Amino acid sequence: MDQEHSRPSRTASVERRVAAIESVFEERGMEPKPFVEAMTHTAEEEWVPRNGARVVTKAWTDPAFRARLFANGKSAVGELGLTMPPHHRHLVALENTPAVHNVIVCTLCSCTAFTIIGLPPDWYKDLDYRARAVRESRTVLREMGLDLPPEIEIRVWDTTADTRYMVLPVQPPETIGWPEEKLIDIVTKESMIGVARL
């Protein structure tokens, strides 16, 4: 055995592996540190579910906007100053009604409209949700605390391409007439993924 090509037997900790790849960025002159700082700020402060909540409340209170959202989601959210990465070419808003419930999954990885509804939560990226949501939707939703009456039809949306989805929840009747600023606070990330109703 050539000593030079023998592989270390112990796996480096994940922190050391991250530091190793980061130092490759540095050696290549890519100056990763300011980018990491800026990107983390964007991910934590700008890609927040409040963006999607603004879209939902606007759709609840402005029928013309609602129609534009269903016709072309990406351009409609653009009216509110919200952007999506270039590879997300299409945003489809899925309308929940008293008779239909929509829920989103990505069975192959973790695709989400993250600039609109926020970065995907752990459970969304976990193997269990990805495996089960398409086949056992009603059971999975019940386990997550959403026990839908049998007459409500379930539609599961598997995000297999770069089209992105967001669920438009049903507005709770007691909130009709509330101002938008107050409505925004009741719209959760979970309701826009479709694992909760409001």
Added chain:
Amino acid sequence: MDGIHDLGGRQGFGEIRYAPGAPAFHAAWEKRVNALYGMAVRRGIFNMDEYRHAIERMPPRHYLSASYYERSLTSLATLFVEKGLVTREELERLAQGAFPLSEPSAPGRSNLPDREKFQPGDRVRVKNDFCAGHVRMPGYIRGKPGVVVNESPRYPFPDAHAHGVEAADEPTYDVAFRTEDLWPNSADKALVHVGVFQSYLAREV
């Protein structure tokens, strides 16, 4: 590829670890990985299809045991080695230990020849098609019938785009499948909508 990542409909998985309102990141290194792979994409070092495929190529044992951001890290490092930005030996010297990477890629492919244009309401069937490279057709729809609901804008064809193969952009069709057709007598009743690339679809006669 029929890889371990293709989880839709697999059985034996457990309860969802549901935590409403949980933060997206738990450790500082996760934020760094998320930013570094984003930086590499923005600089054109690799594209999203290459990134996804390098995750899919992780050995199954590693894929199943790694956290989400460890899978990101493994893809990023694999692509850096494959694109000649660093060697595995150098990475392992820097990390002071083994740096598990993904398995090599099989060849990609261009658009399939007999692509058809569909309209909402058309009955279609997913081709009984196998591909060792990157593909965005989840295994559970292979050979299954469905109904076209909508058409998307054109996207780069993932089977080509993950491998540097020339191909035309093509639309995906939003196809609604009934769980009764996908898993007869063995699923909760629902419609499952999948964005299916045009190359993967045939007209149902």
